[in-house]
Amino acid sequence: MNDLVRLVSPNFSDLFEPNMEIGKFPDGDTHVRIPSLAACKDHEVAIFHRLYPNQNDCLVELLLIMDAVRYQGAKKITVVSPYLPYARQDKQTIGGEIASAHVVCNILAGAGCDRFVTFDCHFLNEEGQIKHGNLNIINISMSKPLIDQARKLFEGQNFEIIGPDDGAAYLVKDSGGSHLKKVRKDYDGDKIAYRHIDTMEGEFDVKDKNVLLVDDMISTGNTMIQALDKMMDAGAKKVICAATHGLFLYNCLDRLRKRSDHIFATDSIISPQSSVSIKSRLEELFNPQNKLF
Numbered sequence: 001m002n003d004l005v006r007l008v009s010p011n012f013s014d015l016f017e018p019n020m021e022i023g024k025f026p027d028g029d030t031h032v033r034i035p036s037l038a039a040c041k042d043h044e045v046a047i048f049h050r051l052y053p054n055q056n057d058c059l060v061e062l063l064l065i066m067d068a069v070r071y072q073g074a075k076k077i078t079v080v081s082p083y084l085p086y087a088r089q090d091k092q093t094i095g096g097e098i099a100s101a102h103v104v105c106n107i108l109a110g111a112g113c114d115r116f117v118t119f120d121c122h123f124l125n126e127e128g129q130i131k132h133g134n135l136n137i138i139n140i141s142m143s144k145p146l147i148d149q150a151r152k153l154f155e156g157q158n159f160e161i162i163g164p165d166d167g168a169a170y171l172v173k174d175s176g177g178s179h180l181k182k183v184r185k186d187y188d189g190d191k192i193a194y195r196h197i198d199t200m201e202g203e204f205d206v207k208d209k210n211v212l213l214v215d216d217m218i219s220t221g222n223t224m225i226q227a228l229d230k231m232m233d234a235g236a237k238k239v240i241c242a243a244t245h246g247l248f249l250y251n252c253l254d255r256l257r258k259r260s261d262h263i264f265a266t267d268s269i270i271s272p273q274s275s276v277s278i279k280s281r282l283e284e285l286f287n288p289q290n291k292l293f
C-alpha cells in the first residue's frame with residue numbers, strides 16, 4: 001500500500017535508512033524524536049526497531065514510539081523487531097516465576113502494536129500469523145536461507161541437517177532433517193537465571209558425514225557445543241553451526257570455533273557471524289503485491 005509510513009530506528013541502519021533519533025537525557029531516561037511524526041496521521045505505519053541488544057532500553061524506546069504514533073492517529077501499527085527478547089520465558093518452570101514472554105507480548109499489544117513481525121520466535125514452532133497473548137505475531141523463518149548458505153559452504157557436498165532440540169524441529173523438518181531431544185536441569189540458584197543442560201539424545205548416523213547443526217538461537221552456546229560434541233564423538237567429518245539469532249554470550253564463539261568448521265547467523269542480531277540477511281524476507285513481506293499492506 002502506497003500510504004505506508006516507514007519509521008526506521010537508528011538500530012536498523014544496517015538495513016534501512018533511519019529516520020528517527022533515539023538518545024538519552026543526562027539522567028539516563030530515553031529521548032526519542034520522530035521528525036516525520038505528523039505524516040503518520042491516518043496512515044498505516046511500520047516501525048523498524050531492534051529489541052536486542054539492550055532489550056530493556058529498546059522496549060521502552062518502542063513503547064514511546066508506538067504511543068506517539070498511535071496518538072498521532074495512525075490507522076494501523078506494524079512493528080518489525082527481528083528478535084523478540086523474553087521469548088524464552090514463555091513457561092513457568094518454578095512456582096512464582098513470571099512467564100515474561102506473555103507479559104511482553106501483552107504490553108506491546110496494549111501499547112498499540114497491531115502486528116508484530118519477527119523471526120524464528122522462540123516460543124513458536126511454525127511460520128505464519130499466530131496470536132500469543134494479545135499480540136498478533138507474524139513469524140518468519142530463516143531456516144531456508146540458513147540451509148542455502150550452508151549448501152554454499154559445503155561446496156556441493158552432501159550434508160545432514162540436525163537441530164539440537166525439539167524447538168529446532170520445525171527449522172529442519174522441511175529439508176528432511178532430524179532433531180535431538182534436550183532436557184534441562186532445574187535452576188541451580190545462581191544470580192543468573194539459567195538451567196543447565198541435563199541430557200541431549202537422539203538417533204543419528206553422522207559417521208564420515210558433513211553436518212549442519214541449526215537452531216533458532218545461540219545464546220550461551222551450551223546447546224550448540226553439546227550438540228557439536230555429540231557429532232564429533234559420532235565421527236562426523238565436518239560440522240557447521242547456524243542459527244537465526246546469534247547472541248554469542250560469554251565468548252562462546254571461541255569455544256564453538258574450537259569444535260566446529262564454521263559458525264554463522266543472520267543479521268537479526270548484528271554480529272561478525274551475520275552472513276545471512278533478513279532483508280530480502282522483509283522486502284518480500286513489504287512488497288505491495290503482498291496483501292499484508
Ligand code: R5P
Nearest residue numbers: 167217218219220221222223
Ligand atoms: C532452546 O532452548 C533454544 O532453541 C536454543 O537451543 C537455546 O535457547 C540456546 O541457548 P544456549 O545457547 O544458551 O544453549
